[in-house]
Amino acid sequence: MKPNVMILLGSASDFKIAEKAIDVFETIGISYDIKVASAHRTHEKVKNIMIECTESGVDVFLGIAGLSAHLPGIMAANTYKPVIGVPVDVKLGGLDALFASVQMPFGAPVATVGIDRGENGALLASQIIGIHDRKVRQKVSTLRTDFFDKVQKDEEKILKKINGSYYSPINLNIQNFKSRSGSENKELNKNQNFDSNNDENKKNSPSISVIAGSYSDMKIAKKTTNFLDKMQISYDISVISPIRYPERFENYLKNTGDVDLYIAITGLSAHVTGAIVAKTEKPVIGVPCPIHLDGIDALFSMVNMPPGVPVATVGIGNGGNAAFLASEMLGIGDKKVMENILGFKSNIDRLQ
Ligand code: C2R
Numbered sequence: 001m002k003p004n005v006m007i008l009l010g011s012a013s014d015f016k017i018a019e020k021a022i023d024v025f026e027t028i029g030i031s032y033d034i035k036v037a038s039a040h041r042t043h044e045k046v047k048n049i050m051i052e053c054t055e056s057g058v059d060v061f062l063g064i065a066g067l068s069a070h071l072p073g074i075m076a077a078n079t080y081k082p083v084i085g086v087p088v089d090v091k092l093g094g095l096d097a098l099f100a101s102v103q104m105p106f107g108a109p110v111a112t113v114g115i116d117r118g119e120n121g122a123l124l125a126s127q128i129i130g131i132h133d134r135k136v137r138q139k140v141s142t143l144r145t146d147f148f149d150k151v152q153k154d155e156e157k158i159l160k161k162i163n164g165s166y167y168s169p170i171n172l173n174i175q176n177f178k179s180r181s182g183s184e185n186k187e188l189n190k191n192q193n194f195d196s197n198n199d200e201n202k203k204n205s206p207s208i209s210v211i212a213g214s215y216s217d218m219k220i221a222k223k224t225t226n227f228l229d230k231m232q233i234s235y236d237i238s239v240i241s242p243i244r245y246p247e248r249f250e251n252y253l254k255n256t257g258d259v260d261l262y263i264a265i266t267g268l269s270a271h272v273t274g275a276i277v278a279k280t281e282k283p284v285i286g287v288p289c290p291i292h293l294d295g296i297d298a299l300f301s302m303v304n305m306p307p308g309v310p311v312a313t314v315g316i317g318n319g320g321n322a323a324f325l326a327s328e329m330l331g332i333g334d335k336k337v338m339e340n341i342l343g344f345k346s347n348i349d350r351l352q
Helices: 012-028 043-055 071-077 092-102 118-131 134-159 174-178 199-204 215-230 246-255 271-277 293-303 319-331 335-351
Strands: 005-009 032-036 060-066 083-088 208-212 235-239 261-267 284-289
Touching: 005 012, 005 043, 005 118, 012 032, 012 060, 012 083, 012 118, 012 134, 043 071, 060 071, 060 092, 060 118, 071 083, 071 092, 083 092, 083 118, 092 293, 118 134, 118 319, 208 215, 215 235, 215 261, 215 284, 215 319, 261 271, 261 293, 261 319, 271 284, 271 293, 284 293, 284 319, 319 335
Parallel strands: 005 032, 005 060, 060 083, 208 235, 208 261, 261 284
Antiparallel strands: none
16 A cells, blocks of 8 residues: 655654554554655665655655754655654654754745644644545544543543532533534534535635634735735635634634635634635645734744644745645645746746
8 A cells, every 4th residue: 555644753762753653543543654864864765765655646744853953845846746744752852853844945835833733733734635536535524623632531530639618610502612613524413513524615616714803904915815816726715713703703704614624824823724724624824924023923833733723824925825825735635736846946946
């Protein structure tokens, strides 16, 4: 069986993070291979693996590394398929690896997930494969429902310990909450199924929904839409904040249930990406904007998502790389998009 995903570890010492990813692939039923190859220590091995695996039909790559994590960047430099980076906490709480993975120059994006979040790296890979494979999307949905059940059980456990005189619990309709995650699971989602499986609708829908949290993010959003135009990929762009206009935001998501993926562009506390990924099985790409603190606030709040809700984060202000990554994701199942990226990659030095 040819693997759909290739996992590269910078060192065997990163294996504990890879195990989290392996669990997800085993549960969803996605084939994978795993090798230890370091961009620093065994540079040629990384290059050869990337070139060979890209040609032999691997869809998505996962690079797991700590310290100066150049591994996912070198992987991205040698493929036109999506590369996901999982930074590992070896020193500095993993911040060194996070910055090395996420802050890639235009043309070689690394879809970075949170520090030590191997399971989110694998979930994101599954969501990407799910763009072109409905069965995988349904399995992602079921897995996300399991994350919901865990939260539920954990809550029950801690509540049993509260015995204060003023503790006054309210009985909530849990089924309503349940329907918010795992949106492809029809039985659980009679009312809030934001993702649609209707192929007829899909034909009339843009491929990508680009959401900016505010008009002040539009300069960066323009870089995204400019590149999508170059790649001839259809998109919608809207400015909606889930914090300022919660109802409008929910309605917008309902109306865009047929897109292939979302790109969210937002600064400060980046709740836009979190609000989208909570509602959809589709991949969500996030671009942190430098409104304050040079964008570090947005980067951290975007990338460090809890298990079950990955955000494919690109570098601060790098709207172009968000579109590049989106094109790579769509290119897996769309020959025309793949050829456009390949053409662009081979001309990139002349275009800059
Ligand atoms: P050792 O335990 O082997 O010394 O590795 C590895 O991913 C690991 O987290 C310590 C850390 O070094 C990282 N490493 C990289 C790269 N190669 C190894 N970041 C690379 O090529 O980027």
